[in-house]
Amino acid sequence: MGLRAPFHFLLLLLRRPGGPFRGLASEGPREALPVIRIPQPLKLRREARARGGPAPRVSVPRPGPLLIAARRPEFSQPLRFTVGRWERAPLASRGWKHRRSRGDHFSIERTHRLVPALPEESGTGSAFAALGLQPRVLDALCQAMPSVVRPTWVQRRAIPPLLSGHHLLCAAETGSGKTLSYLLPLLQRLLRRPRLTTGPAPRGLVLVPSRELSEQVRAVAGSLGQGLELCVREIGGGRGMGSVKSQLSKEPLADLLVATPGALWKALKRQLVSLGQLCFLVLDEADTLLDESFLELVEYILSKSPIAENREELEDPFNPRAQLVLVGATFPEGVGELLSKVTDLGNLTTITSPRLHCVMPHVRQRFLRLKGSEKVTELIQALKHRGEDNPGSSGAILVFCNSSSTVNWLGYILDDHKIPHLRLQGQMPATMRAGIFQSFQNGTKDILLCTDIASRGLDSTRVELVINYDFPPTLQDYIHRAGRVGRVGSEVLGSVLSFVTHRWDVDLVQKIELAARRRRSLPGIKTFVKEPLEKAKVMNRIINET
Template sequence: MGSVKRQLCAEPSLDVLLATPGALCKALRKRMVTLEQLSCLVLDEADTLLDPTFLELVEEVLAHAPLTCSPQDLADPWDVKTQLVVVGATFPGGLSRLLSKFSDIGHFVRLVSQSLHCLLPHIQQKFVRIKGRDKVSELLQLIKVRSPSSGALLVFCNKAPTVNWLSYILDNHKVKHLRLQGQMPAAMRAGIFSAFQKGEKDILVCTDLASRGLDTSRVELIVNYDFPDTLQDYLHRVGRVGRVGSQKSGSAISYVTHPWDVDLVRKIETAARRRTSLPGMKTSIDEPLPETDLTQTAKQQ
């Protein structure tokens, strides 16, 4: 927290604070910051923030903010209330139940993009049925034939050990790349993100950590070395190409190795052909989120 404290002391009158849930909670506990005069709180990538890893931290942050319960609360300049904005391509089940503990869910306004949960038509998608033992050679051949002028490449793996192992293979073949996975320290991850966005290396081997929040126009190709477990994960991964500012539309190549992957492929191909939303993306607001210490305490009371 030393670096955070130095930043806050150096810029005591900042108008915008960008923070992870963990760092913000630590700062709140140590009274390094206060949310009493906060006018707007944005929860970006809501599906990630409200998974079991961050849920309790997010609840703690919400409990510190004087959240508005109605539009009338925003009219009094002498009694500052916090307007809550929740952003995401997919929302987890139970979101309304969580928010209703801190605000009046009936006054939330929902804004929906017409292309929500739809695969963008300008992104070329290719599915390669392949045996697991052949994936490495297929990836190496793909990297070998890439043009030097090609944009950046993201290689997605489902687990951190696979990222480490594949990175070792690429090192043996003298392939310059970066690797990124959630078991790395936060400072290291931030440095890798920055290096990739600056173009220091054009290949990033990563977990789904890079499928959310990585906003760069450099990526022209993603490879699902491991096929994603869910349609939500596929949507987020493919969303890293063809972004605003990109010079090319982008492509996605997925290695399909397991029989259970085929069903997801059929659903993706059907949605792309019909230009419709991916199936099963709507979540019931009545479906509960994982319990935390705060929710258990509320039940006991």
Template sequence: MQLMGFTCLGLEPRVRLMLQEAAPEVVWPTTVQSSTIPSLLRGRHILCAADPGSSKTLSYLLPLLQLLLGRPHLDSQRIPAPQCLVLVPSRQLAEQFRAVAQPLGSSLGLQVWELGRGHGRSRIKLPLSKQPPADVLVVTPGALWKALKRQLISLEPLSLLVLDEADTLLDESFLELVDYILEKSHIAEGPADLKDPFNPKAQLVLVGATFPEGVSQLLSQVASPDSLATITSSKLHCVTSHVRQTFMRLKGAEKVTELVQILKQHDRAYRTGPSGSVLVFCNSSSTVNWLGYILDDHKIQHLRLQGQMPASMRAGIFQRFQKGSRDTLLCTDIASHGLDSTHAELGTNYDFPLTLQDCSHRAGRVGRVGSDVPGTVISFVTHPWDVSLVQKIELAARRRRSLPGLGSSVREPLPQQT
């Protein structure tokens, strides 16, 4: 069934067989994959905007690997030069992508490497000197900027450039770095520019769960608008319908008691039967640390993940959470963007999100594609500005409209799945 489902999308037999052997649980393409894969194989630039948990990574990874199979290696490069670059906003996402892509690529004879930021020239240079060299390099903007400035890497022969979690990468905190990277890449005007393998131009892929107004205008600065295929899900920017949301109006002093009760109830359920894990979101690193001490006092086992930790520590903590060494993770929004939380059953907003975009990302961590547990989000509502956001969410859910302020200039929504 799997081979039949992906055959009509234009994937080669060896790619389909690789997928069947490496991911037998993927039995049929999702709606996002069905629309993205053919367009990418035809040489179109892709803007894919789909709700969290809709399996976007395979939608670009499978055709990406197939395109690389047909392109020659240019061995005359003076410094390392990957054919494909996948740009992600955090080291945890880089590690997660590498863990998915590396076994798929190696079965096709393609090398997938991760470039960590490090703190010195040797720390960056080491992954780039690996042999055989990377066909696909996954990297954060900061690490790539360092490597480009120190002339440790070249983007001249780049044939594919992916911005994953592009809504985060296009935020002002990353935008200057991303603009620099786009300037160093030779983006194709259109599919015709991709036909000369010895004078490569880059095909551009942007993937995200939300997109603000103006994305298309930004892309028009580096590529022809006619070359861009915009692919959106019908539920983009809408309240996640398959995740149950509960809002609890509490005083600030009541939040700890309520959280402890929720976690103890979940722990009892976890011990007596099948149950997923819990994500507890806070708005600051200091709250994560303080709340962790409170849970320690109540003998509630947990892990903590926040942005002030070293990147290598963050990656190790999330891996432990994914493997089930602890079923509760206290975290900031660093865990709400793109990380694979398939086993998460409950998301708790100890601090209510500051924006509707953060609401969408946090809710997207539960009830994901491939999850065997239902998704629930419990939000503690404390401040007047929390109430204002809740009212907007409830109104959007009642009217079945997108959340206000997340409007996108992308068009051509995907058909509803039946």
């Protein structure tokens, strides 16, 4: 009896609501015990202190070539090292949102000495003749561009399917030679197709988003067409319909027409030109042309174009059908649905560059954290000291701003410092804009202040330095701006200098730095080429079956 009393007392103690083992023997629902997780770095530090050893320190990289060169050496990354996909990287820009980070900087160093788009020379198959081009076209290329002796990666893969009669979607980085990849097959096709009408009805059409790009494409196509006895004309917006009508009706009539969507739409509405004889249609910078600002105009132009459903329709000389080519860096999600309305998607060939949306390894890119009031001083210093590293160079510089008002204001400041320059922005009248970029390319002046109107498609082999006075608002804009240097044909690989001032700029800089440390493509930029096409093909098959 004396032993049973303590046993009953223990049972009562266990069943008490506030007992030491509450919930273990109670009849009510069990309550989850709190779980405290100790971070692994904290565990390691406590174990190191318990052993009496020193606290872990950040290791300074050993001497050697660097991929990331930071002002603080502990954030530099050797060239031989690559951060894992799921590994946390020690970013040099991690604390740049704090005001005390002003004055900090880092750079993504140049790791290649050649333009990646231009493959190394090989003994066989390295010339344009191996791609199937006719001797007459090769002679015209040699006369117009004697420096172009071997095709780029894009040209090797785009020219053969175009000569075979396939529709083509090509996604490749800027400066990789996309213009020649469609112009050479286009001109060769025009040589085999006779003109069937006497009115203004071009047999080839290249659609581009801006007047500056249309002037550039016309210049390249005109130099090639001169040796082939083909006439190239160009129409753009902002010049009045009188100028458009004069260009379309001028003798000899255009075999190849380079146009912007707005100007061509007006000409079609007024029946100044016909697209009934088209045998080749190109949408250059298609990611911009298929944007909301141009989409309705482009859809109307496609509806007026006789695009071939299959390769057999391209071979009929008396009923011409157009071969379709889309060239750009990215494609919107609706590209498949749009193309399914005008052609059979089974005849489409897609080409995607392996370096698309990657940080360019042959261009040095420097990022400088500044206050907004310090940008003018840094810009003037960079402009006055241009060409010091390479005294024999041209020292051509592109300075990008996010608004037309900034371009004008910055121009007044450079005038006060007696720095000669040109300005190019979208609010200028067409008569002022005409020829500005051409003058810059010809070397009239070596500094061009501009908005993003000069960042897409325009060839700039003279440019050795791009300065982002205002950091671009998106990663796509950064890719296009940085692509003005290190192009195929550039004598100097060039570099990019970016001023980082706002907190939202820091977010983009960190994404660029992380992509460079991991050697991966920039995040959030999707190339919608194959996926929408597959969806559209499935939808067409379902419709046909029903």
